[in-house]
Amino acid sequence: MKFAYYPGCSARSTCAELNAATHLVAAKLGLELLQLESATCTGARELRAIDPPGFLTLNVRILALAESHGLPLMTICNTCTLNVLDAHAAFASDRELAAAINVKLAEEGLHYSGRTRISHFLWVLHENIGEQRLRELVVNPLTNMTIAAFYGCHITRPPSQYGFVDSRNNIALEKLAEVLGCQPIDYSGRNECCGFHTAAHDERVAIKLTGQHIQAAKTGGAQAMVTPCPLCHTILDGFQREIEKDVGHKLGMPILHLPQLVGLALGLSPDELNVDRHMVPVGALKAYAANAPKEPHR
Amino acid sequence: MVTAATAPTPTAMDARRLGQIERRDTLAARNSCLAPGEDIAVRIRRWDEATRQAAYQDFKVPYQKWMRVLDVLNWIAENEATDLAYRWFCGSKMCGTCAVRINGREVLACWEAAEPVMTIEPLRNLPVIRDLVVDRAPYEKKIASFEPWIERREPYPSFPEPLNHKQMKDASKALDCISCMCCYSTCPVIGLGNLTDFAGPAPLVQLAQTALDPRNDPDKIKRSLALTGIFHCVSCYKCEEVCPASIPIVGRIIEPLKAKAVLLNPGMAKHSSALRDIVAARGWVEPSALVLRVQGLRVLARMPRAIRLLVRGKINPLKTLFGIRTAAAEAARRILRTGVAK
Numbered sequence: 245m246k247f248a249y250y251p252g253c254s255a256r257s258t259c260a261e262l263n264a265a266t267h268l269v270a271a272k273l274g275l276e277l278l279q280l281e282s283a284t285c286t287g288a289r290e291l292r293a294i295d296p297p298g299f300l301t302l303n304v305r306i307l308a309l310a311e312s313h314g315l316p317l318m319t320i321c322n323t324c325t326l327n328v329l330d331a332h333a334a335f336a337s338d339r340e341l342a343a344a345i346n347v348k349l350a351e352e353g354l355h356y357s358g359r360t361r362i363s364h365f366l367w368v369l370h371e372n373i374g375e376q377r378l379r380e381l382v383v384n385p386l387t388n389m390t391i392a393a394f395y396g397c398h399i400t401r402p403p404s405q406y407g408f409v410d411s412r413n414n415i416a417l418e419k420l421a422e423v424l425g426c427q428p429i430d431y432s433g434r435n436e437c438c439g440f441h442t443a444a445h446d447e448r449v450a451i452k453l454t455g456q457h458i459q460a461a462k463t464g465g466a467q468a469m470v471t472p473c474p475l476c477h478t479i480l481d482g483f484q485r486e487i488e489k490d491v492g493h494k495l496g497m498p499i500l501h502l503p504q505l506v507g508l509a510l511g512l513s514p515d516e517l518n519v520d521r522h523m524v525p526v527g528a529l530k531a532y533a534a535n536a537p538k539e540p541h542r
Numbered sequence: 543m544v545t546a547a548t549a550p551t552p553t554a555m556d557a558r559r560l561g562q563i564e565r566r567d568t569l570a571a572r573n574s575c576l577a578p579g580e581d582i583a584v585r586i587r588r589w590d591e592a593t594r595q596a597a598y599q600d601f602k603v604p605y606q607k608w609m610r611v612l613d614v615l616n617w618i619a620e621n622e623a624t625d626l627a628y629r630w631f632c633g634s635k636m637c638g639t640c641a642v643r644i645n646g647r648e649v650l651a652c653w654e655a656a657e658p659v660m661t662i663e664p665l666r667n668l669p670v671i672r673d674l675v676v677d678r679a680p681y682e683k684k685i686a687s688f689e690p691w692i693e694r695r696e697p698y699p700s701f702p703e704p705l706n707h708k709q710m711k712d713a714s715k716a717l718d719c720i721s722c723m724c725c726y727s728t729c730p731v732i733g734l735g736n737l738t739d740f741a742g743p744a745p746l747v748q749l750a751q752t753a754l755d756p757r758n759d760p761d762k763i764k765r766s767l768a769l770t771g772i773f774h775c776v777s778c779y780k781c782e783e784v785c786p787a788s789i790p791i792v793g794r795i796i797e798p799l800k801a802k803a804v805l806l807n808p809g810m811a812k813h814s815s816a817l818r819d820i821v822a823a824r825g826w827v828e829p830s831a832l833v834l835r836v837q838g839l840r841v842l843a844r845m846p847r848a849i850r851l852l853v854r855g856k857i858n859p860l861k862t863l864f865g866i867r868t869a870a871a872e873a874a875r876r877i878l879r880t881g882v883a884k
Contacts, residue, residue: 253827258856284870284877285826289777290814293800298818298878305873330793352873363557370557401779404790406558408567410647411783415561437730437778444829445813445836449774452734478829482856486847521854 245372247318247363248310249277250328253285254474255320258482261518262474265503266320266365268517272510273373273381277318280309286327289441303331304345308356316361318368320503322473323441325364326398329405332362364399366416366472366502378423383511385425386532389468391505392461393417393428394480395435396473411435417470417502424509431464433457440475447486450479455491458484468498468529470505477501484524498526508533573655576605582656584614586626587663589672596670598661599623605656612640612651614660615674627673635786638720641665641727642674648724648784665727667742681723684745688766692752693759709756712798716750718787725781725791731774739771743781743791746770750795753802764806772799773810812836822878825870830862 249270255263270277283306285291292299306328310317319325335342336358346355363371369378400411408414412435418428436457439450458480461469471477481499488495504517514533519526562568566575576582584601601618612630619626630640633652640651643663668676707714725743726732732742741749749770753763781791789795804811816835820827830851834841841848851857 254829256826257858257861258829258851260855282869282873284874285821287821288817288827290817291821293797294804294811294814295818295878296797296801301877302821302874305877348877351876367557370560371555397776397778397780402782402790402792404782408559408562408783409569409572410567412646413561413565413567415564416557419560437776437780439730439776441777442731442774444817444832446738446774448737449731449734449776452737453730453776482851485850521856523850523854523856 246276248315252321252324259474261521307360322398392466396476429464431460438476438479638722641722713754724784738774740774825868830857
């Protein structure tokens with residue numbers, strides 16, 4: 245199975261370990277990834293608000309790049325995923341707009357006809373690999389590892405895109421964690437917001453918002469949290485020291501990127517998955533990798 | 543032609559909606575989770591006058607066909623707790639007075655089917671007057687400060703005045719608001735109290751009714767927007783999730799208001815403009831470059847953090863300062879057509 249792969253800005257800079265882990269895990273899963281090197285940023289939250297035509301063109305261009313290879317698009321960032329989904333929806337619902345975007349794309353010989361299927365890595369695991377195949381591939385079941393899933397907003401809201409009456413009912417991460425052998429825990433922060441999108445100009449919001457969620461995960465007995473979004477990771481991991489200062493005590497909660505958790509279960513070592521690049525040490529989790537067979541990855 | 547992009551996936555499952563069936567997360571399932579005669583276990587957060595504290599009180603209510611949360615409250619008020627305080631008027635999703643929280647989710651009592659087990663609480667982020675009744679005054683005061691009316695300086699171009707649906711598309715969405723404040727209760731930034739000057743989703747929707755109207759005076763819109771703290775919105779979409787009027791609050795209210803702010807009050811939107819410039823110049827965002835542009839010398843106060851990030855290889859000063867010519871830069875520059883400073 246081959247995908248056009250869009251890592252997004254975060255996974256190519258502050259969360260480079262996520263991009264590397266995705267490539268390693270994809271190889272283990274038999275997914276071939278064609279990284280779209282000339283793809284731009286999807287515009288985060290800012291561009292879609294202040295420059296809608298620019299936002300739509302950049303995103304449709306990414307979809308057109310995937311289409312030019314005849315491949316579905318795989319993303320690993322929640323915000324990027326919602327951006328391309330929204331741009332696709334806008335493109336598909338307005339013929340005039342679609343034509344105008346294609347005129348712009350034609351300047352570099354690109355064209356989008358609206359056919360690219362968009363899938364986040366989490367959905368690829370469920371839909372394209374499937375629970376059964378994944379169980380077969382798990383060589384190092386993470387038995388008894390208690391995991392708190394932190395979804396992030398843009399993979400489960402808005403309802404117009406995902407259809408949940410109550411987004412707390414999303415269980416895609418917990419189901420996956422079970423397949424990997426983990427014990428997912430229930431806690432109040434699962435579907436809450438990390439506050440990333442205001443952090444560049446005022447990090448206090450993100451720090452205040454997330455302390456209670458990490459604390460709830462810890463109280464619920466989680467050994468680690470896992471997130472499908474590098475932006476959530478940046479706050480939960482990168483700001484954890486500031487968050488600890490705010491809540492007034494040590495949290496020490498390791499935060500894993502989704503492909504890192506999958507990678508551990510598939511037999512990749514913590515070193516290969518670059519877990520030491522995180523700000524919060526994942527020390528205790530390394531024990532789970534001890535029994536993994538030492539086969540070199542492809 | 544069937545391309546790889548259109549080929550069916552091996553399984554027919556939709557991973558985006560995992561949990562909707564197991565957790566009965568559809569309107570049909572929610573409306574049919576009780577049979578007549580079954581008991582509903584209700585727990586209501588009440589104000590106890592004796593202890594001057596909030597306390598939960600339990601009730602058992604016999605389910606009757608098509609019972610809504612409001613019917614449950616009416617049954618309790620008639621049979622078990624005649625002093626229960628709750629608000630409602632129209633009973634048909636029009637007046638916006640009956641909003642409460644059911645099991646941690648904001649709903650209109652008149653528009654939500656009763657559930658087998660319900661904890662009913664007043665809305666958050668507003669003072670509680672008694673039981674389920676909250677004080678609407680802080681919300682109304684905020685709206686009044688925005689001067690929510692249309693001002694005209696120029697004489698009307700003609701009468702009737704030309705105005706089409708396209709010009710009014712976002713303002714007309716805002717006019718669907720029934721002021722129930724569900725969104726105000728669920729907003730995590732409002733939940734942080736006075737930490738920011740963020741006005742919150744409901745007041746912004748009220749502002750949008752006139753601020754997104756093309757007839758309004760730009761200077762007045764500028765004055766109102768300056769009071770909103772709108773760039774503190776974290777874009778979590780919780781407001782859209784709970785809105786009983788299905789207003790796309792982030793996409794059709796907050797984002798168009800942000801676009802207005804960039805035009806009228808560029809100083810408010812430093813972060814957004816910086817991101818746009820960086821994408822236009824580099825093709826994608828180097829997060830440390832963005833922080834440096836937005837925070838300027840303030841980053842000096844956070845040097846210990848920067849050093850920690852540097853040690854872990856999370857930031858690269860060369861990339862931050864000089865950027866790199868990415869394969870995406872040319873396309874971004876052409877599409878965004880902005881000044882190509884660094």
